[in-house]
Amino acid sequence: MKKQIKRFRVRTVSAMVAMAFVANAWAVDPFTVRDIRVEGLQRVEPGTIFASLPFRIGDLYNDEKGSAAIRALFGLGLFKDVRLEVSGDVLVVIVEERPTVADVDFVGAKEFDKDALKKALREIGLTEGRPYDQGLADRAEQELKRQYINKSLYGAEVVTTVTPIERNRVNLTFTVTEGEPARIKEIRIVGNKAFSESTLRGLFDLDTGGMLSWYTKSDRYSRAKLNADLEALRSYYLSRGFLEFRVDSTQVAISPNKQDISITVNVTEGERYVVSSVKLEGNYLGKDDEFKSLVTIRPGEPYNADHVAQTTKAFTDYFGNFGYAFANVEARPEIDRVNNRVSFVLLAEPSRRAYVRRINISGNNRTRDEVLRREFRQFESSWYDGDKIKLSRDRIDRLGYFKEVTVETSDVAGAPDQVDLNINVVEKPTGSLQLGAGFSSAEKLALSFSIKQENVFGSGNYLGVDVNTSKYNRTIVFNSVNPYFTPDGISRTIDLYHRASKPYEDQGGNYELATTGAGLRFGIPFSELDTVYFGGSVERTQIKPGTNIPAAYLAYANRFGYTSTALPLTIGWSRDDRDSTIAPSSGRMQRLGAEVGVAGDARYVRSNYQFQQYVPLNKQFTLAFNGELGWGKGLGDRPFPVFKNFYSGGLGSVRGFDQGTLGPRDVTGATIGGPRKITMNAEIIAPFPGAGNDRTLRMFGFVDAGNVFGENERLQFGDLRASVGVGLSWISPVGPLRLAAAHPIRKFAGDRIQRLQFQIGTSF
Template identity: 45%
Template sequence: MSFSRKPTFALRVLPLLVASLLAPALANAFAPFVVRDIQVNGIQRVDPGAVFASLPVKVGESFSEEQAADAIQRLYATGFFSDVQIDTGTNVLIVNVKERPTIASVSFNGMREFDAKNITNSLAQVGFGEGRVFDRSMLERAEFELKQQYLSKGKYGVEITPIITPLPRNRVGVSFDIFEGGLAKIKEIRIVGSEAFSQGDLLDQMELTTSGMMTWYTGTDKYSREKLEGDMERIRSYYLNRGFLEYSAEPPQVSISPDRKDIFITLTIHEGQPYTLNSVKLAGDLLGLEDKIQPLVQQKEGEVFSSDKTSGTVKAITDYLGGLGYAFANANPNPVLDRENHTADLTFYVDPGRRVYVRRIEVGGNVRTRDEVVRREMRQQEAAWYDSDAIKFSRDRVDRLGYFNEVDVNTKPVPGSPDQVDVNVAVQEKPTGLVNLGIGYGSTDKLMLSAGISQDNIFGSGNSLSLQVNTSKVNRAAVISHTNPFWTGDGISKTTSIYYRRTTPYQSNDGWGDYQNTAIGGGLNFGVPISEYDRVFMGVNFEHNKLSRLSPEYTPRAYQDYVNEYGEGTNTFIFNLGWSKDTRDSAIAPNKGSLTSLSADMGTVDLRYYMLRASHQHYIPLGRAYTLALNGAIDYGRSIGGKSFPVIKNVYAGGIGSVRGYEGASLGGRDTLTGDYLGGSRRMIANAQLYLPFPGASRDRTLRWFVFADAGKVDNTSGGCPMGRPDRVSEDPCGWKYAAGLGLSWESPLGPLQLSYGRALRAKEGDDKQAFQFQIGTAF
């Protein structure tokens, strides 16, 4: 900004100095006289009152040469005029002015990096825009501001040429011709003064990087002043977390190569020495709760000082007191340093403040959504003691509705009532209607097409209604569903649905069977919340199954046996009961937490069977960028009433989602006539997966590569394992299968992308292996 102030100051002050020196010459020499009248010539847009207000004399007062010079200085200082002359005649003061032109328009040619409207608003903030007086100094300032915008984006080769076009009625049009030039990229980052930690460890803390294989996607090699400031703060936190309480850093030095293509960053830091804690104490007003607060202190005596643990302690104490109604509690850490021995005494001074309760809860910003939809998610109650935990839960529950782009919950003291606060819930609604068309491809299902229409917040009631259809080589489905998440006031949800599904054989490499199973049904299901993370599900579905395209030569033997036992068409009521618990920190790219589910389905009437399911996913963070994911799943089905388990309810495994390295759905028995995959009534899956940051994209958790180990088996609970056609018998299709390999996962704009390269371990004769597997898009 100093560059813009210097020319502005010079161009504004210089005319005043010149006016002061030349004022006697500009005004004809005259003896002082009493002003009988004042005339102003040359005014077009400026209010005459602005001229009269700048004159140091009024009608009836005496006027001298010194006052004439003062008047010229004042009129120039207004910035409205490019020329000012003062004349006298017959006791009349004559002021002749020439107005500066006004800016009629501001335009940009060749600008692609920014939105013209945003840049126009930015220039208006520095005093340059349509309707403003045109001033060369302000033009230079606008040009400087525009160039700074480009420099912040790494466009160091930008060239800006202003073009001034005179227009009628003393106006001008201003056009900026812009050559944006190439993007300067970070060539080198040097850290000077680091002794305790390696350059690599410190560079890993930074978001900015030098150019690499994936920086075309992440953009982390593009210089940004804001990002560099954030990186400096991350390095500072890195040192403070390791006890370097006297860490400091000089302003970063940024230079650019002569061709303006490469940027060099030098960071100079002063580490100091790490400090160990002699003592950690609590002080202040502890409300007699020292035995409750003391366990919240994460920092311990004898440990190296850690800013994360200190901040965590402050948050834990204030959250605990907030849960007791002390909305404005403070816990201030104060380390006292012993520089000679590099030790410190840390004291947390606790000030709970006054206990308060909530007077009212106000909901704002909801135009379409009814108040009750938001209020029923609130765990903080009106006229109850303030509870920070309840307010946090409330905010998360409102956000999880998916109806709002932003959810902000804040408290405001009630004027005149020091023991009361109001809770304000401000939301910004987003469109909740969605029409989607999708295309995906999988190594098993091949081409997948999907389409749907849904309304998650229909009529602002919080209810959802959707229609979804998809089709692939093996499966085709259409589902219409309606969900009322608050069917009862205490949060029991109700979902009604009708569906159509059509399946054809999962064929092995040499399979040739043919059939078609069509299922049409509908269901009613309920969800009962039993905690913030737990939910119990129960319901019933009616389903009609119909097998077609059957023939003794081409229909798999297992399906012919099924028809002989159950018939081509069956009617079934399926009762279900389940429980789930979700503590993951993200549903897209989790880093910690778990997801556990248990469920049981029981079929009655024509198909009498039960299927028990259990699964558990657990995510363990290993440092800032690594995550270990563990998964286990068991499915167990049996028939009821002496008949065999219905083959149309079999489960499958193999490929992405179960045991990679094997053909999709290939685990389990093979039909003895056609060789098609049959799956089984029991499935066991175990996976271990280590997520690693993708080179150049360590900050993007939606793009990660991984190494994995899989194990699984599919067999029949009633015993027996069909091993395929007599001319191609599989040695052990129902045994345990193992695989290991590596892969890539990416939440791409087209949908979730999974790539894996797996090697089947201890494979048996007849196993269908598939090393490279991929899937993009999701079918249901």
């Protein structure tokens, strides 16, 4: 009877401890534990229980240790109930395990990928095979609602259903009713006087929608986008003299049905200030004149925050070139509110000169360290040089192997004149396998296959195979590039290729030109932007006769044979500082190449020069120019090979004319191209209406001029064809697409007109 009472009292105490984790007034007399038994286990190993208990067999048990044991077992998160019972000097641990999650599913979730949602839940511990935790389920539900709010789906509802199944398991189902996204119906800017409300709203990426809102989603509210738009608004005012401009408040109101959003921005413009003077104070290392040349703040002009920021950054960077990594430059404004003028004092303190002790690289799990280190222009144990560090960062970024490249500077403990550079990279997939089809107005259906690896085994080398089956150009190409064939950066390129082409409209003919060859090319970097290429190749070109073959081809084949071998040597130069290769808005690109046939059946020289310039007019509009010159000539007593002729007309040259149909024709009326070519293009590029400032979808107006000339023809500008038109540029998932509608403004009899043209993967 005494033993039963003791057991009842401990059971009561243990239940209360389990609820409150504190000792109760009920107590058990201390005793020595002779044995410990565990009851209620299904999946948890007994060792997990024993390892968590604060006592062992042979230890003295008391109420304090019992409370600690219950807290420890609950802390494991594996049990929903824990009790301790005493039977004589035997301690019995009774547990009830939490159910295990058997499956997690999402019903009605269309805005997010289910696998991505499951991965997110797995990261917080809510996944198959783990104990079910109601707290985690509630947290997941709230996070899911928050993500829908970020997508402007304010009416989204999430219901969590827990379904018990056999063997103490549960199925977890999140049922989502997404509803319609809330859309911005009104954007108001209050307090503006100097600029119209429509002008200021035009700075925003957020808008009230247009015919392309389904693509841009610009009418869906996002706090991050609104903050970016407010910064654009602030920058607009601060760059136009409004030194004391401020955004007082923003109100975002949602309608009762959670479908319409109104945004109101309250601003205070302040007065417009003009810069009266700029003075330098502090230590400028005796190079005051050099620093003065970096000042972009101009007295007599309206205050411009961009110029102030550019000047202080230029000063800091210039100090960095001399090793002063910790230079402090402050632009102090002195405001004259009576006359609306402001003067600036540029105060500089270079602090101490620093060396770079170590360069640490992290995040390159696949790419070898040497691939990154060979791009560095800042070296260890050398003076800290801001220009070289930035250049090193840019060179690593241009490799194309990383989604993100950041450089951080950290002090060295105990060494005030030393710093470490920490380079952090985030790798991205560098291989691609593509199977696809394309269609253009000139080449109809084209099937393609390619396998490319830009970073083979993390070595930085490129390997690629391309196959194309278009109507006019069939290719099989193998490329291998070693960008550091030598330690000082000379690249080596190996090409193996077979190209079969019909470079103009043949009116049903079945002849073609087939070229098979192999080439070896080296690239020598002469500066950070300039590279010179030279190499050679062996080619075999065959003129395959067929119906409607041009007389010029027959004449060349009858004189020199239907098969020609050549040993062309190539030399070239390139410089490219555009801000993007796909959708550039600033910068310049130049390319010059020459090919000389020095041996074999074909003896010739063929050269080509291309120039592109992009001029940003403002945030939205870009002016672009393109020019291309081609020139070829036969060597010795041989004419220029007809299969090396240039062609013009269509996308990539003069739009509005049929692809490759400009220039000389033979007696059959077929276009045969020529050894001289000139092309000039001008475009003004703007965002597509309704697409906001999205650079992936843009429209453009253009003017084109150009032609191809025969070897004995005079190059006269009066013979150039010209056209004007408008077009659409879209960086689509399958590549850059350009659609052009052109109207020839200078044409001649016999020219083949094609007013609507499109193609994927072309420029200009």
